[in-house]
Amino acid sequence: MVGLSDIPCLGKIVDRVSDAMVDPLFRGFDYMFCYKDSVNFLDSEIRKLGNHEGRVSRRTDAEKNNGKTIDMDVSKWQQEVKEIQRSTEEFLEKYRNRSSWRCIYCLPIPKPVSRFKLGREAVQMAKRVSGLYDSGKGYLENDIAFLPPIENVPASDTEFKEFKSRKDSYDKLWEALVSEDGSMILGIYGMPGVGKTRMMEQLWQEVKEKKIFDKAARADVGSEELNVIKLQNQIAGHLDCHFQSQDDKKHRANQLKHSLLNGGKILILLDDVWSQIPLIEIIGISLAEGSSSKGLKILMTSRKKYVCLDNNCEHPIEITTLTTGEAWDLFKHTVGPEKIHALQDESLVQEVCNKCHGLPLLIHTVGKALKCRPHSLWKDALYQLENGKVEKIAEIDPRVYVCVKLSIDKLEEDAKSCLLLCSLFPEDANIHIRELILLATGSLVPDGESRICAMVDILKSSCLLLDCQEDHTIKLHDLIRDVARSVAVSDPKYAFKIVKCCSRLPDDTDYCTRKFMHLQLEDSDLHFPGDLCCPDLRNLWLQCLNNVIPKFSGSFLSNLRFLWIQEGTSYYVKPENSIQCLGKLRTLILDDCYMADINKNNVRFFPESLESLCIRNCRMPLLMKLPDLKYLRKLEIKTLFGSEVRMVPNAISSLRSLEELHVPHGIQILDQSCLEELFGSETDMDGSDISLNGSDIFLDGAPLLAEISKLTNLRSLQMFFSDFEHFHCSDMFVNLLEYNIWVGNQNKAWGTTEDQSVPFKRSITLMGNQIEGFGSLIERAELLKLYCTDINVGSIYDSNREAFADLRCISIRRSSSMEYLARMSQGEIQHSCQPLTSFSKLTKLQICEAYEMKYLFSKSVAKCLVQLQEVYIFDCPLMEAIIKNEQDTSNEGDIINFFKLKSLKLLRLPRLESFYGEEKEMQHSSSTSIMDDSAAIPLVQSLPLFDGRVRFLFLLLLALLLLFVYFTKLPRPFVH
Template sequence: MVGLSDIPCVGKIVDRISDAAVDALFRGFSYVFSYKNHVKALETEIQKLDTEMQRMSRRVGEEKDNGKIINAGVSTWQTDVEEVKKSAEEILEKYKNRSSWRCIQWMPIPKPLSRSRLGREAAHKAKRVTELSDSANILLANEIAYLSPVENAPISDTVYQTFKSRSDAYDELWKALESEGGSSILGIYGMPGVGKTTMMESIWKEALVKKIFDKVTRADVGNEDLDVFKLQKQIADHLDCHLNPEDDERHRASQLKNRLMNEEKILIILDDVWREIPLHRIGIPLGDGYSSTHHKILLTSRKKKVCMDNKCLHPVKIAPLDTDEAWQMFRNTVVADNIYLLPDESLAQEVCKKCGGLPLLIHAVGKALQFTSHDVWKDALNQLEKGNFEKIADIDPKVYACVKLSFDKLPDDAKSCLVLCSLYPEDAHIYINKLIRLATGSLLVHGGEARIRSMVEILTSSSLLLDSEDYMIKVHDLIRDVARSIAVQDPKYLFSSVRCGSLLPGDVDYCTRKFLRLHLEKNDIFFPDGLVCQDLHNLWIQCNRHAQQFLGDFFGMFVNLRFLLIENMLFCLELRFSLRPLVNLRTLMLDGCQMTQTNANFFPENLETLCSWNCNLPQPLNLPILKHLKKLEILGWDTEVQMAPNTISSMTSLQELHIQSGYKIGDGVSAPILGEISKLTALKSLQIFFLSNSEHFQDTNIFANLLQYNIRVGANWLRTKSRISVNRFIELQGSGLEGLEGLIERAEYVLLDCTDIDVGSIYNSNREAFTDLKDLYIENCNTIEYVARISCGEIQHLKSFSNLGLLEIKDCSALKYLFSNSVAKCLVHLQKLAIVNCPMMEAIVMNEGTSDRDDDIINFCKLQWLKIDNVPRLKSFCIQNKDMHSRSTTHNSAISSSQAQPLFDKKACFIYFIINFNSKITEIC
């Protein structure tokens, strides 16, 4: 008899169906009899996934702290993990809560369907969990985040004010930009301070908002000699185009041209143009048959002729404000109420008229006269009416008078800072830290860093300096020209800034100068014999990254030099150049110099300050015995500085040691350097990075004398998170760091990562610790149970933590709470609080007492931001000590939602804050 299996094709199908049925049957039996094994396998895989999830969370947190955006795949993975863990926990809960899976209670006959269903669910879920664990390894092996694109928008915070007299000019420019045809080159011209750049930036912003261009790029031209590479780089940076500085001009122009032609529509802004710009040399394709529908150029200039020389057929003039508009702006700047207090309002109107309708001057003069008396206003008007001011090219004497008035109203130290800024090239971005070194090194400003920063704030609020990028400022070209003119004539300053080739220009009275800036365009500058500058104490030399020769009597000319700044110079061994003949030199600053071929003979032995920024240093760095040196600063490179043994310890007068990336001794394995630092008995300020924790910090007392410090041990120094400028900073990573507790007690910024240092223990041993602490970060510290506590019987007049503004706790597995209620009451300045991945935490504040009186309420009056993420045992913001201990002995798992209580149980008072929760909290009160 023939069966189905004997029929061709049909037989194969029947066999496969049979095999599948048998496999399914055996799998079903496997689920019935091995369901416990499947559940245990699921528990094991969940534990592995927890480990991967913690790794991922730490990595994600680090990337977010660095301002990066997390890849979508990583975010999806985290979401999938949460969902899978939730469903897996339901399976495990079902297994734990099973009562009896017997068909008949008094007979050992199992319920096969229930067991099979559970085993099958556990097996399938374990497979999914394994897949997620494997994918985590793949994700973590690659970059999980990326930096957001830099916003291509004006940095200036100046707000463009709309005036009727300017609306026609603005509309004309906007119409020309929007039109598909017409001229490719548009221009704005007008006198300095009239608002050309402000209008241009407003057009830039509107063009980005309305998306009439795909990209907008800008270059500041200025009246210096044409620097093609500078213009190419500025344009390319806005387009994310990376030019190789080693390429010649033609190659860079070709690359930039190709980049511009790859974009459909680009607006190219050339600001402060003084001459015809050779577009082909830069790489701008206009004029090569390239249609104006693709790119347009918008340039600003002081002169109409310059616009027309650059092929702008119909440049638009920006005129000064009319009388009513100027008065309106002046009133808004001074604040109308202050004008009403004057006996005669016409006095303010006369002062306003002297500003000539120029917004820059209206703002500067108005700021200078804010909150001043009637006599001050009268004196200001008298000065403006004198009109006997130096004629600067392209600047009206009345304009000079207005700027001079604002200058005269400044504190002396602010004046010194402004004239130093005037020495910089036009449109330069000025690093504030460099300005600080210039001001202190030249002895023009006393009082240190804080004093100079406060002067910068005064200058920016007076509109005499402009905010630029982070940590930088700029000077408007009009303000720069006037300030430089003042610096040249004022007997207090007697500055000069000179550009020269092989010879010094002959139109400068060098013998009367006190501060000289030389911009060397060639590498063979000659200094004449017999020219002695007795009063010249400060010299700033700007080179063009070439091997500089100083021919003639360089040292005879600058015999009394006390301060020397050298920028972008290449020191060659063949030149055998040494500064030792400058016996009076006390401060030497080197910026961006190639110094690999220098040796100890290069440095004067009487130096008191030696600073190196972004210099390529020799390895090892050979320094002479500088017994008078008070400050050594080496900043800018990520690699360690290598020094010979006993180099640092020989500097017996050293008060400030700042080596940002750390240093090592010798050319072999880095020897401990703390021993040398410990010999510096005069040391008051220390900034250094210890690569490892092999130093014996407990064997030295040098730290007790430090007034300022920035110390990192074992941590990547680029991780710095500080929101504010601080004088005492410490960042520690790793174990075995005993001896640094004293620094932690006095610090304003503390970051602890993977360390066994316990903040709570430090506070227990010293109740006066942490009085200046402003930022506290604790990460991956698994021994800490609390941050600080004090019993209710102790003295309550505490100052500890009273200045704390930010507290962030992450991945601390043993942490139970942050503060006792007595300490928490000191947190009157706390603004930000974050608690992430603390699985044992039960409360934020632990109440040591037993009462519920009103005076037990904790007032966080300045808290603005609170984040609680993955804190599963958290039950309440504030909890009694006895309740915490009782719960700890009765519960070993996360608090369920049915047990949850109000988070803010009427114990904490907040004015206003943004709250971000991702924890098992069911109610917020």
């Protein structure tokens, strides 16, 4: 029998209609009549899903506890499971409370529609539950979590506060960071605890927020030996760079290089740098090719300026301590205003804050440690800070002490010794360089003055020493001083001890192990115990606050090598308190002592073993006697009122071993006949009963030069010679390596002995026309001053073309014969085999009242003035040019560059026509004065003062007065 489905075309239609109508019909019947089975199936499926979800949840909790982040798909699946569980629970609750029957005339009639809906909803929910179960099967076997990437932002436990005193420094660093053409390497330096790292972190935070750089990487270098692998790992960790090699430094550096080049704009931060960083070994990029690495910037912090410079940081920025107001604001913010108010003693809080000396690290640590502490702990903290015991403050962070001590420990030996010696000076003391030199050369650093000055420069660049407003003085930050003292006392290598006592030494000190003692005596009755033995004590700095030096007896000081008696109270040196018993003493310094009676009773005061004797600001005896000090190598005497030192004949010449003679106010040799002539025949040579007014006495004593000429070992001389001395021996000073010599009338001398701490190793000041014996000194001088003299510098240079190679400063006043300073013809230059070095170190030039001076330098010499910084020319009526072209036509277009000239003052030069003058032009104009009243218009045709042939790149000050010239253009660039 043929059915409808067998009919072509019609059969397909019938099948489709059947599927569309019959299948839903039967599903509907299934929903209606089998709804209970559907609900039971749903209930079993939801239970199975719940069990699986519980296992997944336990695993996700474990991953979260391990710090991992759950995959988004897993979290979404868990959220969907919770939703379906909630929906299923609501459905099952509705099912349990259903009413599937209704009563009609007390007969139960089923509700087909309600049953249909329940069955259909149960089937649909079961499908969703089964699908979620299937999709979550793999979550137990596969990874469902991952470690989050490290957040590349600075982590600091302190809030960054902006301070007015640091705004300029911060702005300069920010501008250099964001500038495309700026330096590749930037540096921040400053003393420990001043806030270098915190400023670096704030710059890092700001560039990240403003998206200046694509990536930033930080590496903490530290004071340990440079570990290239460690630094590479730190940088790579921030750049998401995974090394293929774990120990091949070159391969890793090459990989880092390409990571940096491919990473866009990258900032590398190097914190706590102590030495030069070999970038080529670490990141594969050298400083030479840094300019080709567009977008790469390196910001480093260091405690030492020279470390930044060694790493090619052109302009490192120094971070200094906070001002008093800024420090107080930060301290209040750290402690909390309410805590300070509750303490009810704001003055105590301010004292503690002041003892932090503007160091943010110390302010934070002390403020946090005392934040909620009682009044007694605040008092104790103040006591500890005043006594330099930062580490003993209750609950103080030990990093404060450790970070400063680390800076000290990393110093080279001589620099460390100088710093520890500076710590012996009182709080806030201005330490004169000369005092440190005396203290150091006699005790811990015997290598000499130049070595100590070099160590001071190192300490300054390390921010451990501060400059003072006074010239040639330094200062120690109180925190640095306190830690340095602690190191000096605790380190057995130095074994310092600072003792303050009255009539007896304290008993709580281990004197036997001390090597350097600073003893402050308040009582004149002190006698050193005879049974006290200090075999290691070599250095003693004695301050006698009672004005009387104690007696040196017993074995307490038997091994003493260095003794400094110093303070501003004029100690009374009695002859009976002789130090001759100190048989091993090598260095003696007497500072501000009353020595007028030292020659009484013919008692020998100085021990024969002395090698260095320094007398400063002392009241001298009428006649200074020096016994046979055959080992004395250095003698330095600086009198209290700047008067000459009077000595007996042969007092100087008998010192055969003398190498350094420093008596800047001069020596006057007086013999017995001179005293008898003035005061009678009863005058004794000790001069104890004589009072002379040195300013009213002028004696023709024994020639000082004759005695100095016998000192064959003399290498350093500081001396004033009166203008009546005669210098017959021309080679007397040839062997001098260092000299500061003044010749002339001391009462009239211009810039002679007013500052004896001249920062020049070789200087000479001359008044008058005496040049015999001084020629070699003038040629080798670093500082040359000529006053009221006809000594011709030009003639000296003409006779010796190698002269003035070390000259740094020259000052000439009132010269009536000098026409020029230095000239050299082009022919001489062409025939010279050696490069011209004369005047190449000249930095300061001062010419006043040179009445015959027409110009200063020829063109060839002017080209050597590469270091010139200051020029001052005043009242030279015949000067026509500063530089004169000596008919050199070979390079007419040459421009003379003064790269470092900052100050140019040309005052009262009525004939000055041009800064750079041609010889023919000068000859042409020499017959016509600018002040000539016969001219209708004064020199209208005169040359411009600056005509483009000289260039000043950094000129900051230009002063022109009464030149009477016209000039049309200034040097370009005029001001940089």
